[in-house]
Amino acid sequence: AFAVLFVLIQHWLTDRTWLLSVPFGMIGVTLFFVLSGFLISKILLQSKMNAELNNTGVMHILKQFYIRRTLRIFPVYYVTLIILFIFNIENIREIFGWFVFYASNIYFYLIHDWAGVLSHLWTLAVEEQFYIIWPVLMLFTPRKHLLKVIMIMILIGPVSRSVMFYFSDKSEMTTDLISILMPTCLDCFGLGALLAYMRIYSDKNFNFKNIYAYIFLLFNILILIISGFFEENIYKMFIYRFSVSVISLYLISEAGIGFTGSLKKIFENRLLLYIGKISYGIYLFHAFIPPLYKYFNLPHFTNIYVQFIIQATILTLISSISWIIIEKPVISLKKKFRYN
Incomplete structure (x- = not known):
């Protein structure tokens, strides 16, 4: 989950002034x-x-x-x-x-x-x-x-x-x-x-x-x-x-x-676990969200963090649909191909 979130920050928060040099x-x-x-x-x-x-x-x-x-x-x-x-x-x-x-x-x-x-x-x-x-x-x-x-x-x-x-x-x-x-x-x-x-x-x-x-x-x-x-x-x-x-x-x-402790609450919360589950779709689709957002003339917010949250919500929705319709049904076939 954190891996794909870092990629979103890099590609979507291009105008950030904080930690600008962090890759x-x-x-x-x-x-x-x-x-x-x-x-x-x-x-x-x-x-x-x-x-x-x-x-x-x-x-x-x-x-x-x-x-x-x-x-x-x-x-x-x-x-x-x-x-x-x-x-x-x-x-x-x-x-x-x-x-x-x-x-x-x-x-x-x-x-x-x-x-x-x-x-x-x-x-x-x-x-x-x-x-x-x-x-x-x-x-x-x-x-x-x-x-x-x-x-x-x-x-x-x-x-x-x-x-x-x-x-x-x-x-x-x-x-x-x-x-x-x-x-x-x-x-x-x-x-x-x-x-x-x-x-x-x-x-x-x-x-x-x-x-x-x-x-x-x-x-x-x-x-x-x-x-x-x-x-x-x-x-x-x-x-x-x-x-x-x-x-x-x-x-x-x-x-x-x-x-354990506080780290357990951070790294094992249900939202992050879900993002991890659909992270392949999130990564695959994320670059297409900003141009699609602009193409459909959706409301643009001057606050880049508000814009980030809205685009991330749309991306999560699309990735969830991909998971339910394409990925999950196909992945279920893996049980027919066990290693041992």
């Missing part, structure tokens, strides 16, 4: 990637361990994974693409294949530009590209080498960002576009996978509550604060997203074993 969008997307890495890896590793105990193969798990992911992601995404194609939004007909095959991030990088209200779809492209390679690595890598694979993946993210930045023109646009390629996002997914590995093979309630973990967490918070005062450079490209990923990992770790 809410990047933070939200990074949190989303870390969470995806954790959830997907946990499912795969748990299923793999069960298969090993039952002396069964992993090909069945791989097949079921792709079927279940298809049921969750494809229907509402392709319905949205068809609507965009019919109305030729942002001239999508000319570049339709890039979106159909989840390669929009590569397209944006190649043309060195964005595509208006279609731009946010790059994150879904990165997710799908990750889903192609990661299940194969997780399921077919021997357990004794799994941790090495995860650590290598974590390292690939910041190293690839730094190398590409070093050989680039170092402009703001180039910096942004480097960060939307799948290899440059791998530290986010990898840290999530690391937590899943520890939960499966070490302790199901594993968390980072020790003095070294707290020191590392505080170090990364400090890095974020300090780097906010500097322009983009190779050091910032290496560490910034990694530090956000580490902080995201801590929050996900805590959420996985349950919050």
Whole structure:
């Protein structure tokens, strides 16, 4: 829920004067990637361990994974693409294949530009590209080498960002576009996978509550604060997203074993849980709400926060309809494709 809320703040509150330099969008997307890495890896590793105990193969798990992911992601995404194609939004007909095959991030990088209200779809492209390679690595890598694979993946993210930045023109646009390629996002997914590995093979309630973990967490918070005062450079490209990923990992770790006290009331309230449930639709549709709002000549409020609340309400309504009509019925089919 918080991941998608951060994205809304970034894209809708563009005139905010407070915390203007805080990259809410990047933070939200990074949190989303870390969470995806954790959830997907946990499912795969748990299923793999069960298969090993039952002396069964992993090909069945791989097949079921792709079927279940298809049921969750494809229907509402392709319905949205068809609507965009019919109305030729942002001239999508000319570049339709890039979106159909989840390669929009590569397209944006190649043309060195964005595509208006279609731009946010790059994150879904990165997710799908990750889903192609990661299940194969997780399921077919021997357990004794799994941790090495995860650590290598974590390292690939910041190293690839730094190398590409070093050989680039170092402009703001180039910096942004480097960060939307799948290899440059791998530290986010990898840290999530690391937590899943520890939960499966070490302790199901594993968390980072020790003095070294707290020191590392505080170090990364400090890095974020300090780097906010500097322009983009190779050091910032290496560490910034990694530090956000580490902080995201801590929050996900805590959420996985349950919050207590005031944090429990904040993170486990019914509204946030519901937003989390329909968050895929919220993210998918959010970029279309402001232009639709303007197209239908709905009342515009000078107070950006009032405007934000009204648009968020409309978005929640549309996402709820999508959940009820498209997503939930299709997701119910997943029970026919169990891992074990």
